[in-house]
Amino acid sequence: MEQNNNNHLAEPVARLIDEFNKLPGIGPKSAQRLTYHLVRMPAEQAQALAEAILSVKNRITSCSECQNITEHNPCSICSDVKRDHTRICVVEEPLDVLALERTHAYKGMYHVLHGVISPMNAIGPDDLKLRELVSRLKGGVVTELILAINPTLEGEATATYIQRLFAPLGIQLSRLARGLPAGSDLEYADLITLTRAIEGRQKI
């Protein structure tokens, strides 16, 4: 592996390459490129980057309502009285909330699962934010649940699981209208597809 070539590098450089290499999607080559880019960067800019990274860790928490990542708890969506608190849209990841917000077609609440059921990747129902969703729905305010989960095999299994889970509560359940390509990620859907999908959600 490439890391072995790092022996003759200055220790701080090797260390940064190593850290970048741990990030998703960053291979040894990109890690080196990023590191050398940083080496040449003005000190103020490097300082700003370091502070941004630290403040993500220090100031970002998860919303106790929707489980989305946020600076203030509850988050701006959950604390917005003008939004419809009787509807919850269930998504896999925080980025899906951003994608749906861009459509301006939905004014309800969200719930971020932080994953889907995927036993092959060691993720079961207990590893998702389902406990929190159960307690929100048991509060009795919510009358509609919209499942905006990616149409993948694991996504569909998760949606069916949730559907069975809440069937006894008698709330209205809907899924995003079909039309999203199978196997793709919601966050990459174009606005038209996504807008139609949420407007045309179907009762299940």
Added chain:
Amino acid sequence: MPQAHLYRSEAVILKQMSLGEADRILTLFTPLYGKVRAVAKGVRKPTSRMSGSVEPLTRANMLLSKGKDLDVVSQAEPIDVYMAVRGDLEKTSTSFYMAELIDAFTIEQSENRSLYRHLVNSLETLCDLKNDGLGNIREFILLRASYESGLLNMTGYRPQIHRCIECGLVPQGSVSFSASGGGLICQRCRNKQTVTRPLSVGALKMLNLLEEGGFAFLKKQPFQEDISLEVESLLRQYIWYLLERNLKSTSFMDSVRRGVSMDRFEYTGQ
């Protein structure tokens, strides 16, 4: 740029993980190369023409290029997406289990055509099962048992069910099954193994029939439900012993079977 080394293979996608912006890392199971790890680039975008063909539990014809660490999927044409499995929780959870077992019992670069065939046949049978909402318990259990038994045979872990694993004699009277010894153990030798369990006459007969034929044959046999449940728990214990861990898909399958309920998600005060 040097020509990348390309090769063709049929494959079933066992699992996927997101990688970077829009890629996925796939774990494939192939007839000639065993398990293969490969990157499918850009497939999380709706514009990707490949996304529908690289979903887990899809059977596809693939063109791959050899990489230093991971191979890269250049093309993928779906052969079967096992549509009847999707959206059906009993079938999906069983298919997760089938995939996880293959992943756990096979290695990379190791040819196993019969096991590949066995997986494909079992997925096809799974699609055809009638799900009455409770997962038609009997047929699901028999299909899983024939899947497990076939997989154990084809990976070299067939349990010895004809003779005592210690003394080599055909046992008379009551017998036990030893997961640690990998087969039958007679009354006299039982203390020589650590993990043993009593084995009923009916369950021993079912283990014999599992060796003889596949699901279609088993389905016609008049098993009592308690016998198939005994065999199910025995095979699970044996597999657990071999893998030295629990499979996540087993607990998911069980939770679906017990009925999805809010009880498990209630706060218990902590």
